[in-house]
Amino acid sequence: MNLIDRLLAPIAPGVVAKRLRNQHMIMAYEAARPTRTHKARGEPLSANAAIQVAGRSLREQCRWLDENHDIVTGLFDRLEERVVGGAGIGVEPLVLGLDGTVDTDFCATIKNAWAEWSLRPETAGELSRPQMERLVARTWLRDGEALAQKVMGTVPNYKHLTAVPFALELLEPDYLPFDYSDLAKGILQGIERDAWRRVRAYHLLKAHPGDLGHGIFQQTKRVEADRVIHVANRKRIGQNRGVPLLHAALIRLADLKDYEESERIAARISAAMAFYIKKGEPQEYDPKNEPEGGRSTFPIAPGMIFDGLQPGEDMGMFESNRPNPMLEGYRNGMLRAVAAAGRSAYSTVARSYDGTYSAQRQELVEAQEGYDLLQHEFIDYWCRPVYRAWLTMAIASGVIQVPATVDPRSLMSAVYQGPVMPWINPVHEANAWESLVKGGFADEAEVARARGRNPQELKKSRAAEIALNRELGLIFSSDAAHSVPAANKPEATNQQGGANGQPEETE
Known part of the structure; x- marks a missing residue:
């Protein structure tokens, strides 16, 4: 205890105990104590x-x-x-x-x-x-x-x-x-x-x-x-x-x-x-040598030569240190x-x-x-x-x-x-989504929404696109039905014939 606490202890021990408790709290939280280098600003409102x-x-x-x-x-x-x-x-x-x-x-x-x-x-x-x-x-x-x-x-x-x-x-x-x-x-x-x-x-x-x-x-x-x-x-x-x-x-x-x-x-x-x-030097300056009207500006062009210096004068260049690196x-x-x-x-x-x-x-x-x-x-x-x-x-x-x-x-x-x-790398992103859908950890609707598409509108668009392609005999890798081996779909071979969808000629 300091001198004040020792003097107050016989008279008001409760006050001294409270003072000591507050002092320990302040010592425990240094951030709460304003100092010369720490302002400890707060917002009481x-x-x-x-x-x-x-x-x-x-x-x-x-x-x-x-x-x-x-x-x-x-x-x-x-x-x-x-x-x-x-x-x-x-x-x-x-x-x-x-x-x-x-x-x-x-x-x-x-x-x-x-x-x-x-x-x-x-x-x-x-x-x-x-x-x-x-x-x-x-x-x-x-x-x-x-x-x-x-x-x-x-x-x-x-x-x-x-x-x-x-x-x-x-x-x-x-x-x-x-x-x-x-x-x-x-x-x-x-x-x-x-x-x-x-x-x-x-x-x-x-x-x-x-x-x-x-x-x-x-x-x-x-x-x-x-x-x-x-x-x-x-x-x-x-x-x-x-x-x-x-x-x-x-x-x-x-x-x-x-x-x-x-x-x-x-x-x-x-x-x-x-x-x-x-x-x-001032003694070297002669006002008679100054051109009429003074020398305030000079026309500057590439390759110019300036020979208008008077006795005792020197030409200096400004050091351009801008833009600041x-x-x-x-x-x-x-x-x-x-x-x-x-x-x-x-x-x-x-x-x-x-x-x-x-x-x-x-x-x-x-x-x-x-x-x-x-x-x-x-x-x-x-x-x-x-x-x-x-x-x-x-x-x-x-x-x-x-x-x-x-x-x-x-x-x-x-x-x-x-x-x-x-997507930063579309190939990696697409492969990751495909793996999640195949593994059952995501669905097709989630993938469509992740790309900003409406799942129902996407399915309708895909269905109409595939139906039109098949009607016109167009084959693209986006239609997975064409990736099935021909041996597994003999009826399709008999009906469509060649790769262009036309019946093959028979003898």
Whole structure:
């Protein structure tokens, strides 16, 4: 014990014991003790209080970088490609009949109606479903959240653009104000919840606060929770609003942009400077020898000779040490950290594909885990609610008639398929899938989905293709029936004759 503890021990032994216990705890966790070299910064605020203070600034910084930083633009472009893809998130209905088998005819009916609605799914009629999903995914990852209001049935002053009376009004997160709270009514940051934190309603602004002519103080409208889709990137339990994906890399990205700009300016200055004239001693300088108007600039051309030096003057050359040879290594190190914060791969962010096949595949496999996680979150937050709301309205409006042989419990069942990991070595990948199917550890549908194809559509296409080939007498290795030895199918030999499918001549 120190002197203070020894003096307090007879008077307040409990206080001394507590002091000693706390001292031992601090000694046990050195990381909790601030020092000159360790700041021991912490975050005592709740998830909602932290996002209340920083949410708007983080969102605006990410938007600015997406508009002005080529690296950030490329990163979000690649995330769009990996999470949603060019064709959007595919939906394959899997409705079962009462006998437990898939009702392929009814699934095809749903698929056709879904494809027709996908042409103009949002209220403005400007975007197709894949375009809408890519835009929503980009907003979600860049701003931290995105919203959409479901427009269902008959709505005043609105005419549906599709047969199914269902559309989505896309909203940026600015429509959900951070500063609109009423704790007595359970409203925090524009979201109204009950005592169990279940969302009851959203209080949305009637116009974008950033539009010209609209101030930040305007009226809100209360929209029931079942009519709003809220996609949010949450990092803590109980977090009301989402945070941008690159929130931890904003300072690094801003510094990298400023540093690269400084290097570019230095390189331009270095390249623009040619030479300089060093004056001699002052007593050697004669103003009469200076040309009229002075010597401010010189025309430079290949092979030129300059002989206009005055007595005592000398010509010096600038040493151009730009571009900085260390820039690329430093920049690549920064990009590795940015890729880690953005659930992406360094090769993807830097567009650098050096290295061995094994290293490239390892990076692709690890990065695919991050893409799959974002893809499943987007499906859970957006695609599944949209599809189920659309199907409910399609059935209620009579566009889709449910047969009596369908199991009603499986009406909403579907498989959601996003972009898959590309094959680096198609031969190895194909052989591996073939071995798994033959061994019973995978099925044909899984292989088709792994390549981004719909299994039912693939089988129909293959059946039609094989039937046409046989009708025209075309033989390809893709038809395994032709690989059966001729001795095992004498009837085929008698009917088709030669290899070209024509009967052979007999004497």
